[in-house]
Amino acid sequence: MYAGAAEAVADIPHGATLAVGGFGLCGVPDELIEALAAAGTTDLQVFSNNCGVDDCGLGILLSSGAITRVTASYVGENKEFARQYLAGELEVELTPQGTLAERLRAGGVGIPAFFTPAGVGTSIADGGMPWRYGTDGSVLIASPPKETRVFGDRRYVLEKAITADFALVHARVGDTEGNLVFDKTALNFNPLAAMAGRITIAQVEELVEPGQLDPNRVHLPGVFVQRLVHTGTQTKRIEKRTVSTARESR
Structure with a gap:
């Protein structure tokens, strides 16, 4: 404690x-x-x-x-x-x-590490996702391509x-x-x-x-x-408040 x-x-x-x-x-x-x-x-x-x-x-x-x-x-x-x-x-x-x-x-x-089908065929697996931009909007660091492998008849990507x-x-x-x-x-x-x-x-x-x-x-x-x-009871913040418009009473 x-x-x-x-x-x-x-x-x-x-x-x-x-x-x-x-x-x-x-x-x-x-x-x-x-x-x-x-x-x-x-x-x-x-x-x-x-x-x-x-x-x-x-x-x-x-x-x-x-x-x-x-x-x-x-x-x-x-x-x-x-x-x-x-x-x-x-x-x-x-x-x-x-x-x-x-x-x-x-x-x-x-x-x-493990293999998952999530992201196969996208930049998640193929690489090229911008990790860091330059001040001029150029991509300074991009994600590298990841290993993929076929199990059965489906392709999977390796995640660490x-x-x-x-x-x-x-x-x-x-x-x-x-x-x-x-x-x-x-x-x-x-x-x-x-x-x-x-x-x-x-x-x-x-x-x-x-x-x-x-x-x-x-x-x-x-x-x-x-x-x-x-720490005691936490005060819960509301991330995004949405309020409906009350209908007029008839």
Whole structure:
């Protein structure tokens, strides 16, 4: 157990690789991210489904220029993410969402690479996707072609597993042994990011003693978690609010 988020992330060095949980703004390890931003840690390489929004989640680190490379499945609602990428300030590897999930899981269970049909026949497999632009709009770094192979009558592309120096995740409930339970959509990427980290730091809303969690309810066993921070209930941000026009009463 750590007394707070600042203490838990204090030894994350400049240039570290991070696997970060969250799906949109659901299950984002916001207090750990804010503590890392406050520490002034820079040159970070991030693996995450997306980068939050401009002033929330990983968007905070992006806005301060602390992230140099992102592997993600989509830009989402983050205008600063798009601006930095197109301006040549940020290197971005876009990958299919399911492929990203499996790359994280594979890293966590010791599988170095795997074949998947996703992306075959596109620039995902053939190469040429812009990873970094120049300030003049030219492509400075493009993705390399990947190995493909035929199994049966179908072609597959080789994808490499992801491991990271640290993982930052958010759980609804955890016990002091590191067993974690995630809530709804937060279950999508948090367990996978946690598995991929060599040192996994989990912020939990509710902390209980060992034996209080039903083993059948545990989503991630404590063997994958090295540090815990009890942060209390998270205030959920709404990523994009849509309001319908009320019909006139008749």
